[in-house]
Amino acid sequence: MMKRCLGMFLAANLLLTGCVGYTLVKGGQKLELGQGLSVKPPRDWNRRTDGKHKVWTLDGPRLQYILFVKGIEDGGRIFSAKASRRGASGKDTLPKFRKGMNLLEVGELFVASLARRGAQKIITAGFAPAEFGGKDGFRFTFTYRTMAGLNMRGIAAGALLGDKLFMVIYNGTEEFFFDRSKGDFEKILASLTFGPGS
Amino acid sequence: MNNTSALVSCLAAVLLTAACAADDLGFYKKGLNQGQGGATAGMDGGDASAYRMADLAPSHKPDAKSDEAGIWLQVENVERRVKTAGNRMRLAPLNAYIEKVTCRVTGTYCKDIRVYAMRAPGFNAAMYPNGMMHIRSGLLLRVENEAQLAAVIAHEAGHYLRQHSLKKMRDVREKTNSLLFFQIALAGAGVPVVGDIAMLATLAVLSAFSRNMEREADGYGLLLLNRAGYDPGEAWKVWQYLVKEKNADKDAETPSFFMATHPQSKERLDILRDLAAKMRTPGAADKGRERLAKVVLPIRAGLIRDELHLRNFGPFEFLMDELVERGDNLAELYFFKGEMHRLRNKKDDGPKSLEFYAKARKAMGTPPPEIHRSIGLVHQKLGHAKDARAAFKAYLAGNPNAGDRAMIKYFIGKLGP
Numbered sequence: 335m336m337k338r339c340l341g342m343f344l345a346a347n348l349l350l351t352g353c354v355g356y357t358l359v360k361g362g363q364k365l366e367l368g369q370g371l372s373v374k375p376p377r378d379w380n381r382r383t384d385g386k387h388k389v390w391t392l393d394g395p396r397l398q399y400i401l402f403v404k405g406i407e408d409g410g411r412i413f414s415a416k417a418s419r420r421g422a423s424g425k426d427t428l429p430k431f432r433k434g435m436n437l438l439e440v441g442e443l444f445v446a447s448l449a450r451r452g453a454q455k456i457i458t459a460g461f462a463p464a465e466f467g468g469k470d471g472f473r474f475t476f477t478y479r480t481m482a483g484l485n486m487r488g489i490a491a492g493a494l495l496g497d498k499l500f501m502v503i504y505n506g507t508e509e510f511f512f513d514r515s516k517g518d519f520e521k522i523l524a525s526l527t528f529g530p531g532s
Numbered sequence: 533m534n535n536t537s538a539l540v541s542c543l544a545a546v547l548l549t550a551a552c553a554a555d556d557l558g559f560y561k562k563g564l565n566q567g568q569g570g571a572t573a574g575m576d577g578g579d580a581s582a583y584r585m586a587d588l589a590p591s592h593k594p595d596a597k598s599d600e601a602g603i604w605l606q607v608e609n610v611e612r613r614v615k616t617a618g619n620r621m622r623l624a625p626l627n628a629y630i631e632k633v634t635c636r637v638t639g640t641y642c643k644d645i646r647v648y649a650m651r652a653p654g655f656n657a658a659m660y661p662n663g664m665m666h667i668r669s670g671l672l673l674r675v676e677n678e679a680q681l682a683a684v685i686a687h688e689a690g691h692y693l694r695q696h697s698l699k700k701m702r703d704v705r706e707k708t709n710s711l712l713f714f715q716i717a718l719a720g721a722g723v724p725v726v727g728d729i730a731m732l733a734t735l736a737v738l739s740a741f742s743r744n745m746e747r748e749a750d751g752y753g754l755l756l757l758n759r760a761g762y763d764p765g766e767a768w769k770v771w772q773y774l775v776k777e778k779n780a781d782k783d784a785e786t787p788s789f790f791m792a793t794h795p796q797s798k799e800r801l802d803i804l805r806d807l808a809a810k811m812r813t814p815g816a817a818d819k820g821r822e823r824l825a826k827v828v829l830p831i832r833a834g835l836i837r838d839e840l841h842l843r844n845f846g847p848f849e850f851l852m853d854e855l856v857e858r859g860d861n862l863a864e865l866y867f868f869k870g871e872m873h874r875l876r877n878k879k880d881d882g883p884k885s886l887e888f889y890a891k892a893r894k895a896m897g898t899p900p901p902e903i904h905r906s907i908g909l910v911h912q913k914l915g916h917a918k919d920a921r922a923a924f925k926a927y928l929a930g931n932p933n934a935g936d937r938a939m940i941k942y943f944i945g946k947l948g949p
Contacts, residue, residue, distance in 0.1 A: 427842070429843040432877065436909070436943075437939060438909060438939055441939075446840075450841055454619050455618075460935065461937075463938065463939060463942045474935070481619050482616075
């Protein structure tokens with residue numbers, strides 16, 4: 335009974351975790367991301383939905399990805415529940431965004447979230463005000479080491495608009511992949527706009 | 533049966549399995565009676581003591597044709613991954629210190645046991661059949677002295693010497709495929725797992741050491757501790773602390789393999805305490821508080837921050853209060869109590885955080901340099917523009933290369949002249 339039960343439990347988990355499908359994002363075309371956000375990537379990317387967020391990648395998310403965090407509200411999380419480490423009850427234990435956080439606290443939330451996902455030696459730098467889709471926002475760079483011992487590098491940009499947090503996070507291996515798509519990411523970020531009324 | 537009901541049935545089965553292992557307190561008592569021979573009781577392996585250690589000879593290697601050799605091969609794969617893991621602590625003084633303590637308690641088995649300190653919050657230690665042991669950095673933060681650290685190492689070494697680790701891994705291998713085996717073996721070290729941690733924790737419980745194995749390891753731990761001249765009366769305090777911290781966790785959301793696989797009971801604590809009192813030999817009184825502090829205090833702030841990242845404020849507050857009781861670098865501890873209130877940000881947390889930051893600045897020791905940034909953030913939130921500005925300026929003056937310098941200057945500008 336126990337073994338059969340365990341088999342079903344594992345099968346259920348595999349079913350729940352195994353459904354990851356990618357769709358193509360066509361380069362050169364304006365794309366609505368939802369919540370009034372749109373971008374125009376200069377080249378094709380692969381896109382998948384990760385919880386409430388969209389993740390784009392060229393070579394696989396472990397090598398590089400762009401994460402679009404589209405207006406999370408009080409209690410929401412920067413990284414999706416599916417990708418996170420979970421607590422004993424199976425609930426998501428990543429720290430939550432809270433209404434009233436300021437930009438520096440968003441930076442702290444980001445660092446704590448990365449740490450909860452197993453990142454080591456996280457260093458943020460160049461945290462500064464920056465325009466984000468034509469709005470007042472922020473930008474910083476970060477580095478960390480994965481649990482598997484891989485050095486990663488990234489750029490986070492975002493804004494707080496009406497108690498909602500918007501972010502675009504670019505993340506890639508320090509060796510090769512970060513540099514290779516950084517220019518592409520900068521063009522995507524520069525193309526980002528909020529629709530009327532946002 | 534849909535997925536949810538399958539899951540519920542499986543969890544229920546797991547709980548039943550755990551609950552059916554009734555306490556057999558007589559086991560301890562038997563070991564206690566037979567272990568009264570003093571510091572060397574049971575160590576020579578010649579008698580039938582409950583704590584005999586004849587299962588493994590020093591420098592043990594499995595027979596190449598045995599299933600044990602196969603399990604060693606799989607665990608050696610895990611060990612290769614652990615060696616290069618991003619969270620393996622590579623601080624030479626720390627590793628040399630842990631090796632010294634390990635050798636002191638394990639004696640002739642010293643070369644067979646390799647301890648890896650892994651950076652991860654929470655209390656955990658794990659033992660593998662090939663002699664690999666993991667200690668999480670959260671454990672280093674919690675033990676009060678070297679004797680308590682030695683107690684955990686000795687307990688885990690007991691699992692190795694009695695080949696419990698081999699039996700457990702054999703069990704895991706029977707219940708899972710090789711990928712899951714690999715992940716479960718890694719999870720103890722806080723090294724990444726691809727799947728769902730709750731599922732792995734469930735499997736870990738299924739394959740946990742039996743309660744009698746835990747009792748045996750407790751007994752061995754005490755014997756090894758006593759033989760090495762450490763105070764065996766420190767061992768039960770480790771478990772007592774863990775029980776109290778767990779009780780402070782209102783949400784019980786923190787994954788803890790150690791608590792899941794090491795059942796606690798008041799009886800167990802009482803027996804460990806009695807056993808220690810009875811077996812203690814003259815001279816077994818070393819606690820080594822300063823030796824541990826010398827290694828841990830320089831890295832303690834980072835370890836506390838790891839705990840804070842969990843945002844699990846109940847156990848965090850309990851841990852901070854315990855550390856305050858111990859009294860080392862109070863300025864650092866009050867700062868982190870302030871951080872806890874600032875990050876929790878419930879009613880009255882703002883003023884409370886300011887109280888702790890003020891205490892930190894007056895207390896013995898040195899608060900982390902970012903204290904002024906934190907003070908500024910709280911004042912800003914409370915609408916104290918003048919105080920916020922002054923704190924941010926103090927932060928920039930003390931941290932000219934701060935990574936958030938531009939943002940802090942922007943905040944100062946927004947706060948007005």
